[in-house]
Amino acid sequence: MRSRPAKRAELADQLHSAAIHLLRQLRKEDDASGLSAPRLSALSVVVFGGPVTLGQLARAEQVRPPTMTKIVTGLEKDRLVERKPDPNDRRLTRIVATAKGQRILIEGRARRVKSLTDAVEQLNESELAHLDRGIQIFRKLIAATATKTPSDAKT
Amino acid sequence: MRSRPAKRAELADQLHSAAIHLLRQLRKEDDASGLSAPRLSALSVVVFGGPVTLGQLARAEQVRPPTMTKIVTGLEKDRLVERKPDPNDRRLTRIVATAKGQRILIEGRARRVKSLTDAVEQLNESELAHLDRGIQIFRKLIAATATKTPSDAKT
DNA sequence: GTCCCATCGTTAGCCAAGCTAACGATCTCC
DNA sequence: GGAGATCGTTAGCTTGGCTAACGATGGGAC
Numbered sequence: 001m002r003s004r005p006a007k008r009a010e011l012a013d014q015l016h017s018a019a020i021h022l023l024r025q026l027r028k029e030d031d032a033s034g035l036s037a038p039r040l041s042a043l044s045v046v047v048f049g050g051p052v053t054l055g056q057l058a059r060a061e062q063v064r065p066p067t068m069t070k071i072v073t074g075l076e077k078d079r080l081v082e083r084k085p086d087p088n089d090r091r092l093t094r095i096v097a098t099a100k101g102q103r104i105l106i107e108g109r110a111r112r113v114k115s116l117t118d119a120v121e122q123l124n125e126s127e128l129a130h131l132d133r134g135i136q137i138f139r140k141l142i143a144a145t146a147t148k149t150p151s152d153a154k155t
Numbered sequence: 156m157r158s159r160p161a162k163r164a165e166l167a168d169q170l171h172s173a174a175i176h177l178l179r180q181l182r183k184e185d186d187a188s189g190l191s192a193p194r195l196s197a198l199s200v201v202v203f204g205g206p207v208t209l210g211q212l213a214r215a216e217q218v219r220p221p222t223m224t225k226i227v228t229g230l231e232k233d234r235l236v237e238r239k240p241d242p243n244d245r246r247l248t249r250i251v252a253t254a255k256g257q258r259i260l261i262e263g264r265a266r267r268v269k270s271l272t273d274a275v276e277q278l279n280e281s282e283l284a285h286l287d288r289g290i291q292i293f294r295k296l297i298a299a300t301a302t303k304t305p306s307d308a309k310t
Numbered sequence: 311g312t313c314c315c316a317t318c319g320t321t322a323g324c325c326a327a328g329c330t331a332a333c334g335a336t337c338t339c340c
Numbered sequence: 341g342g343a344g345a346t347c348g349t350t351a352g353c354t355t356g357g358c359t360a361a362c363g364a365t366g367g368g369a370c
Contacts, residue, residue: 011286012272013264016181018293019174020192024217025297038327041175054348062179067328069349074326091336091347109168117167119299127292131166134289137282138173142180144274193356209319222357224320229355246318246365 015138025115034078035108038063042071043097046081047105051094053086080104170293181271189233190263193218197226198252201236202260206249208241235259 023037035043038061045060046052052060058068072095075081080101086092097105110117123131178192190198193216200215201207207215213223227250230236235256241247252260265272278286 007287008275008278008283009265009268009272011283011290012268012275014290014294015177015286016268016271017196018290018297019177020196021217022170022174022293022297023178036326037175041172044172055346062176063327064329065348066330066350070327089337089347093348109171110164113164113167113171116171116296117164119296120163120167122299123163123292123296127295128163128166130285130288131170131292131296132162133285134292135166135169135173137278137286137289138177139169140282141271141274141278141286142173142177144277191355210317218356219358220319221321221359225356244318244366248319 015141022116035104038071039075040105040108042068043075043080043101043105044109046075046095047097047102051084051096053092053094055092057095075101078104170296177271181268190259193226194230195260195263197223198230198235198256198260199264201230201250202252202257206239206251208247208249210247212250230256 042057042061045057049060054068054072055065057072058065061068061071063071072081072083076083079098081095081097084094084096086094120128120131181192197212197216200212204215209223209227210220212227213220216223216226218226227236227238231238234253236250236252239249239251241249275283275286
């Protein structure tokens, strides 16, 4: 009894669909925090990753520099981060989180995933363990797809 | 050794982050198929859900009617779906998939999740089983958050 | 039968987030 | 010191969200 061949593609598909619907769900929580998913994610990198350049941030978030410029500008308007010119290389822009940014990140993130957290609370021990293992695999998959140079097929 | 209390929030957070990065990854595959995630998802409902009204489609995809109008208009321009007036109730717009739409859905979906499928192929039996279980829980969580009336906190 | 209201989808107009192309400023290396 | 690389921004486009408002249709109440 080998692995059912069709099952793997199915799993990938289910994962895809699940991710879409999860994010749609969570987007509804954004109103309260005022922090969209991209901003929350970027702010998280800044808060935990210390001062980073805009380019590093763009690479970390896997978007193009102009996109990250917009996101950072938005965060800056809300006083959540600050741009600081690098004294050694003035082409670079160091981005640091403000105190408000650090506080809002924690609160906002918690609020955004509140309904998800609530749902997780309902799980029993066994389910929790399975979820844990599943997420590990999940993350591994994402790392794999990321390194698989997605658009190389054209080359 | 009880469940570590912090662990649950952490898991929710990891799941959130993982979903964001997965979708960012997959978005890169869109170029090839020309089908973005929202269009793919809506087309899927039309193809497998038979003729549906625009309102039903909007509810199924959890977006507002005007948003779905845009998405359907986009799909219609590409000849993937057609709008058909309902003969019994002329307020309604029945949306049906064209033959091309059905074909493209299968191909596009496969291509979009190709890198993910590839990654899944690399998993061993044990990992596959864990992923399977994890996804079941995952879907259960999403269903739970959906019914938990996300924005009721304001009421 | 004729209003009155509910329902449905669209239009108009806004915003966020993604992209490419092009540019100015800066650094580096020869 | 000049040439070319690197960095971030600007400009301009697309898609996909939203709300508000509207026209058309349907269904009852009277």
